[in-house]
Structure formats: C-alpha cells, structure tokens
Amino acid sequence: MEYIDLRSDTVTKPTPAMREAMAKAEVGDDVFGDDPTINQLQELAASMTGKEAGLYVPSGTMGNLVGILAHCGRGDEAVLGARAHTVLYEGGGISYLGGVHSRQVMEQPDGSLKLDDIAAILRPDDIHQPPTKLVSIENTHNRCGGTFQTPEYIRSLADFAHERGLVVHMDGARVFNAAAAQKVDVNQLTGPVDSVTFCLSKGLCAPVGSVLCGSQVFINRARHIRKHLGGGMRQAGIIAAAGIVALETMTKRLVEDHARARTLAEGLSEISGLALDGMPPTNMVFFNLSESITLTVEQIEEKMKAHGVLVHATGARRFRLVTHYWIDDAALEKTISAFKEVLRG
Ligand SMILES: *Cc1c(COP(=O)(O)O)cnc(C)c1O
Numbered sequence: 286m287e288y289i290d291l292r293s294d295t296v297t298k299p300t301p302a303m304r305e306a307m308a309k310a311e312v313g314d315d316v317f318g319d320d321p322t323i324n325q326l327q328e329l330a331a332s333m334t335g336k337e338a339g340l341y342v343p344s345g346t347m348g349n350l351v352g353i354l355a356h357c358g359r360g361d362e363a364v365l366g367a368r369a370h371t372v373l374y375e376g377g378g379i380s381y382l383g384g385v386h387s388r389q390v391m392e393q394p395d396g397s398l399k400l401d402d403i404a405a406i407l408r409p410d411d412i413h414q415p416p417t418k419l420v421s422i423e424n425t426h427n428r429c430g431g432t433f434q435t436p437e438y439i440r441s442l443a444d445f446a447h448e449r450g451l452v453v454h455m456d457g458a459r460v461f462n463a464a465a466a467q468k469v470d471v472n473q474l475t476g477p478v479d480s481v482t483f484c485l486s487k488g489l490c491a492p493v494g495s496v497l498c499g500s501q502v503f504i505n506r507a508r509h510i511r512k513h514l515g516g517g518m519r520q521a522g523i524i525a526a527a528g529i530v531a532l533e534t535m536t537k538r539l540v541e542d543h544a545r546a547r548t549l550a551e552g553l554s555e556i557s558g559l560a561l562d563g564m565p566p567t568n569m570v571f572f573n574l575s576e577s578i579t580l581t582v583e584q585i586e587e588k589m590k591a592h593g594v595l596v597h598a599t600g601a602r603r604f605r606l607v608t609h610y611w612i613d614d615a616a617l618e619k620t621i622s623a624f625k626e627v628l629r630g
Contacts, residue, residue: 322522335472348482359384396426431569
C-alpha cells in the first residue's frame with residue numbers, strides 16, 4: 286500500500302531527476318577534498334547563503350554540532366531557545382561531545398528569542414561563570430509551529446550579539462521554507478549570522494545530508510571537527526549530487542507545500558474535535574484534540590493508517606502534520622475525509 290505520509294518532510298524520497306544526477310555523479314575522495322560533486326554543492330550552498338565556504342555533513346544534527354563546536358570551546362556557554370531542536374532532539378550532543386554549557390531562553394510564540402531576555406542572562410566576566418560565546422536561533426522553528434524569522438529580526442539579533450562579542454549560529458534546517466514563505470532571498474536571512482546549517486533531506490527531497498556554511502576560517506575548523514566525529518566521508522558525491530538538484534530546483538517550489546498546509550488546516554478546522562493552532566506559516570499543521578474526542582492519539586494514528594494515511598502525534602493530545610513534495614491535492618482530500626471518518630467513531 287502506498288501511504289500518504291504526513292509524519293514529516295524527512296520522509297521525502299529523491300525525485301527521478303535526483304536519482305539520475307546521482308547515477309551520473311563524478312566522485313572522488315572528499316576527505317582529500319577531491320570529490321568534485323561535493324565541492325560544487327558546498328560552493329553552491331555558500332554562495333546561496335552569502336557565506337565564504339560550506340561543509341557537507343551527514344545530518345542536520347551534525348551540522349549544528351559541528352557548527353557550535355567550531356565556535357565554542359569546552360566550558361563555553363551557548364544561548365539557545367528552550368524549545369530548540371538542538372536542546373530537545375539532538376541528544377545533548379553539544380555538552381556530551383563538546384563540553385558546551387547550554388543556557389536556555391524561552392522563545393516568543395513566533396520562535397524568536399527576545400533581545401531583552403538574552404540581555405538579562407548574559408554573564409559578567411567572572412571566574413565563577415562560564416563565558417557566553419554564542420546565540421543559536423532556529424528558522425523555521427519546528428516546535429513553535431513552523432514559524433519563520435524576518436530579515437529585520439535576524440539583523441537586529443546579529444547586531445545585538447556582535448556588539449557584545451557573541452557569534453550567532455542559525456539552525457536553518459528549513460531556512461528555505463522561511464525564505465519562500467516571506468518571498469525573500471535566503472541570503473537575507475542567513476547573511477547577518479556567522480554560521481548556518483540547513484537540511485537537504487527535508488522539504489528539498491534529497492536523500493541525505495545538510496550543509497554548514499560560514500567563513501573560510503570557520504569552515505576549516507569545522508572540517509577538523511567533522512573528522513573527529515567520524516563524519517568525513519569518501520565518494521559521497523553520489524549523495525551530494527541530489528543536494529545540487531535540490532538547491533537548483535526545489536527551493537522555490539516550497540510555497541506549494543505552504544499553500545497545501547493552509548488547505549489542510551482549513552479542511553481540518555471544520556472537523557469538530559480538532560483545535561487548530563491557527564493558519565500554518567509554512568509547511569506544518571499543528572492541532573490539539575478537544576475533550577470531546579475519546580480516542581487516544583495512538584488509536585487515531587492506527588485508524589488513520591488503516592485509511593492509508595500516516596500521521597504522527599507530538600504530544601498526548603497533539604498532532605503535527607507536515608506537507609511536502611509527495612503530498613498533492615488528492616492526498617489532502619483523502620486525509621481530511623479519513624480524519625472525518627476516524628473521529629466520527
Ligand atoms: C530536522 C531538524 C534538524 C536536524 O535533523 P537531522 O534529522 O539530524 O537531519 C535540526 N533542526 C531542526 C529544526 C530540524 O527540524
């Protein structure tokens with residue numbers, strides 16, 4: 286059975302054009318810097334994000350880990366949002382592997398970190414306290430509903446941080462969604478920050494990989510750290526080739542996923558028992574189950590699966606549905622009618 290899979294945009298499989306590019310990719314040993322396809326992907330990513338250099342990494346988690354470790358030494362402090370992916374879903378890697386102390390600020394509902402909140406926790410130069418080195422922001426922000434940050438906010442955060450001697454890292458796993466939703470060039474979002482990592486393997490449909498971008502000096506350091514972590518790959522141009530197709534052809538079409546997320550939200554909002562968060566800003570639809578629904582989220586997942594639709598709960602009474610390249614209008618209709626049937630009992 287071919288399922289309609291709304292659990293995440295990570296489920297996207299490579300497109301036929303990607304498979305063709307993968308089959309034809311020229312490769313070499315990337316640990317020696319000899320893989321022309323990886324070099325091309327890294328250069329393309331750097332130029333799109335307005336940075337000097339890029340580094341291909343196996344996952345977004347490694348992109349954030351390598352990025353933060355390349356900025357911070359052991360005992361340094363990184364300021365992150367309390368609901369950031371790096372805090373919640375990356376195994377505490379920055380402290381486990383890098384000895385980086387994480388300090389959390391609760392995000393605003395739109396996923397931003399309020400500058401006053403950051404100012405309030407900055408450390409004085411005092412031997413009792415870990416030196417604060419970095420601020421990390423997430424764009425789009427997953428737990429905050431797929432919300433995006435504006436060029437103006439990012440510029441003001443970067444200015445604020447730089448005036449205080451801090452660097453800014455952006456977890457831009459879905460930064461191309463943030464750019465598409467605002468109809469701005471991605472470099473308006475990434476230009477002001479010191480480093481950014483984004484995923485090729487989510488809405489952009491490539492099978493594997495992320496790229497970390499920043500200054501040449503930063504990327505040279507990051508390359509060492511990637512090697513320490515065992516992330517130096519050899520003829521990985523095979524997979525990087527799909528990343529080039531992703532950057533060249535898949536970034537602008539993300540607006541279609543956003544439009545479908547709104548259509549899905551509208552359809553679901555008419556079903557009694559589902560309390561939508563509001564209109565989705567990008568490709569994620571969040572809703573809670575009202576008390577009138579006696580089914581558990583697990584029962585709903587199971588019943589939806591029997592209707593050919595895979596959905597994923599993110600809380601005891603909460604769901605997140607994600608639209609992507611492989612979700613078309615017919616899939617939306619089927620999903621909405623399946624929810625109607627399942628919740629009718
Ligand atoms: C998916 C994601 C990552 C990294 O994910 P990987 O699964 O390691 O590629 C990082 N940050 C955010 C916000 C994400 O959604």
